[in-house]
Amino acid sequence: MSMLAVRSSDVDDTSDPSLSEKLSTQDICAEIVRLAEAERRTEWLLCRHLAELADRVECGDPELCAYADVYQLARLHFGMSVRRVRERVRMGRALRGLPRIEQAFVDGTLGYAKVREVTRVAEPASEAQWLTAASELPLRVLERRVAEADDSGDGHDRTSDPAAVRWASSASIELRLSLPAVAWALLERAMEGARQKSETSLSDAEALQAVARDALARQSEGQDRADVRHMVVLYACRSCARAEVETGAGPLELSEGAAATMACDAKRCDLETEGRTVSHGGALPAPVRRAVMLRDRMRCRAPGCTGRRYVDVHHLKAREHGGEHSRRNCLVLCGRCHTRVHDGRLRIEGDAEGEVLFYNASGERMGPVAMTPRGHADGGGLSPEAATLLEIMSTSRGWHADGLCAESGLHVSQVCGALLELELSGRVRSEFSGYEAVTS
Numbered sequence: 001m002s003m004l005a006v007r008s009s010d011v012d013d014t015s016d017p018s019l020s021e022k023l024s025t026q027d028i029c030a031e032i033v034r035l036a037e038a039e040r041r042t043e044w045l046l047c048r049h050l051a052e053l054a055d056r057v058e059c060g061d062p063e064l065c066a067y068a069d070v071y072q073l074a075r076l077h078f079g080m081s082v083r084r085v086r087e088r089v090r091m092g093r094a095l096r097g098l099p100r101i102e103q104a105f106v107d108g109t110l111g112y113a114k115v116r117e118v119t120r121v122a123e124p125a126s127e128a129q130w131l132t133a134a135s136e137l138p139l140r141v142l143e144r145r146v147a148e149a150d151d152s153g154d155g156h157d158r159t160s161d162p163a164a165v166r167w168a169s170s171a172s173i174e175l176r177l178s179l180p181a182v183a184w185a186l187l188e189r190a191m192e193g194a195r196q197k198s199e200t201s202l203s204d205a206e207a208l209q210a211v212a213r214d215a216l217a218r219q220s221e222g223q224d225r226a227d228v229r230h231m232v233v234l235y236a237c238r239s240c241a242r243a244e245v246e247t248g249a250g251p252l253e254l255s256e257g258a259a260a261t262m263a264c265d266a267k268r269c270d271l272e273t274e275g276r277t278v279s280h281g282g283a284l285p286a287p288v289r290r291a292v293m294l295r296d297r298m299r300c301r302a303p304g305c306t307g308r309r310y311v312d313v314h315h316l317k318a319r320e321h322g323g324e325h326s327r328r329n330c331l332v333l334c335g336r337c338h339t340r341v342h343d344g345r346l347r348i349e350g351d352a353e354g355e356v357l358f359y360n361a362s363g364e365r366m367g368p369v370a371m372t373p374r375g376h377a378d379g380g381g382l383s384p385e386a387a388t389l390l391e392i393m394s395t396s397r398g399w400h401a402d403g404l405c406a407e408s409g410l411h412v413s414q415v416c417g418a419l420l421e422l423e424l425s426g427r428v429r430s431e432f433s434g435y436e437a438v439t440s
Helices: 017-022 025-058 070-078 082-095 099-107 112-118 126-138 139-151 181-197 204-219 256-263 288-293 335-342 384-393 401-408 412-424
Strands: 165-167 172-175 234-236 241-248 248-253 313-315 330-334 348-352 356-360 427-432 434-437
Touching: 025 082, 025 099, 025 401, 070 082, 082 099, 082 112, 099 112, 112 126, 112 139, 126 139, 126 241, 181 204, 204 234, 234 256, 241 256, 288 313, 288 330, 313 335, 313 348, 330 335, 335 348, 384 401, 384 412
Parallel strands: none
Antiparallel strands: 165 172, 234 241, 241 248, 313 330, 348 356, 427 434
16 A cells, blocks of 8 residues: 655645744734644545545455454554544544535534534434534533434444543553443442452452452353463563553553562463474464463554454464464464455465564555654764664564663663654654664
């Protein structure tokens, strides 16, 4: 899929924030008006184009057949989150049948927030009514009217939207989720039951954690004890002693005490030695499956794919063609990407323990859009830690933060800070399997 490149000469120099101090107050206000209009038009076009792209993916467009869905494509090529894409695809599809609301959006009569709300419930027959309501009512009142319309059975069911997750602090996550009333009633009763069984008073977070522990324990009853998909997995670095647990918002680094508590009665697995045996024929050995799942963190390895449910182990070289049961020949794929591989719409090459390359049906390599390094001499303007990591990473591709800690002798906080510096300066990019240096 070809990507659009923007030359620096295409950008209006007046948009440079450093020039603001040279502009008059009137010019600054005019520039803000221009940017606001451009932002509104950009949002409208994003909605329409993403909706069209989603339709083409779902219809099996040959150019897009390697992608599981529009969310994988958008995350891979545009750096857009699932939630952002889902909302704009929904709006873009709704606006096709709502020309008057769409025109009000383009003209600036209605802002993005109001258009987002009315497109949940408006239909061609009721478009005029909802356009009037959106024009006259404050946003919060409009939200309530839309919610009332949803209650009547029309419009969009917000409970199908993915949860909004963000880091509230270095050790906590803020979650916003719409639940059906019945689901909340069940969850509330389960939390109350956890409080009644506890000898101490439990906060909402502690009660929810207790409910989750009980649920995991029941789900794992009668299951294969080697299946890590039914476990909470703690990852500990051998060199720097950092410990983290995977969450929906990414890896969460734990304090020494929290990590020790989780690991106290846990089953231990050394990824340096686990599943290193190689065999042919028969079922995939449990140690190999466990090692592959843990190595790939139970996530689909396809670039840009967010699949975590219904993942399984795939053999790069098929067993009927002599493929072996080994860590080098096995990686994790979600169900949709796995199907695309066997349908010939996605091709994978490489070593699962090293670099893995993905190609679409046209033979084009799939992967994150490479950042263009800015003009500078190697190491110029970098901190000593960042310069050290850049030198180490130039010797090989696909570094993990853990490996960089061991190779550089730096603490994990120094490594993370240096990696962020290198990403922002365009010298390295982050991929699923780790970090790799960007070459010009």
